Amino acid sequence: MMTSPEERLSLLAEYCRERGVPMTAQRRAVFEKVLTHKDHPTAERIYEEVQTVLPQTSRATVYRALDTLVEANLVKRIAHPEARTRFDPVTEPHNHLICETCGRVEDLENSESLPDPDLFKIPGWETKQVSILVCGLCPSCRPGSEPA
Ligand SMILES: [Zn+2]
Ligand SMILES: [Zn+2]
Incomplete structure (x- = not known):
């Protein structure tokens, strides 16, 4: 079973705390956007959506936040030869x-x-x-x- 978005956000907060990295509004927004998708968005798509809530966020910040989520095992990166890299909130x-x-x-x-x-x-x-x-x-x- 997939855990609820709230539980997952608290897992991210915990991960950030353990690593001593700040749980920034940008990181949170990136994660929230990925969680709303069932269609495996590209980084570019997430970047565009984060712009609607936090317009100051740079592309590099979004890409780094996605890397952090993958490292934290909260999001999976799918890289298939046929498609651009996409992100999947289903980690099972x-x-x-x-x-x-x-x-x-x-x-x-x-x-x-x-x-x-x-x-x-x-x-x-x-x-x-x-x-x-x-x-x-x-x-x-x-x-x-x-x-x-
Ligand atoms: Zn098609
Ligand atoms: Zn999937």
Whole structure:
């Protein structure tokens, strides 16, 4: 189960306290924006949204705040060759669908179909997690489909 946004914000506050870094309004705003998304936003998208609440925030600050959230394990960075780097507030292992045309990334529902890491024993590697990435064309990008 995913913890509530309030609980997650308190986890961020705790992380900042432990590291001795300030829990700035910018960090908080970046995290809040990521949490509102189910569609795996890019850093640029988060930057634009943070601008609506804290217009003074620089792009570099947003990118750094995202790095902090990833280090704190509160947000996952998804980097797939087909898409720009995106951020995911769901940190539990789950599968993704990705559109090769528009780069849209969605969660594949019914993620109990996660592959068993024991089936992927690779010499020299410690396998921690295996997930499925389904690449293809989303409903709006399929030829002949009406634009959504
Ligand atoms: Zn698409
Ligand atoms: Zn996801």
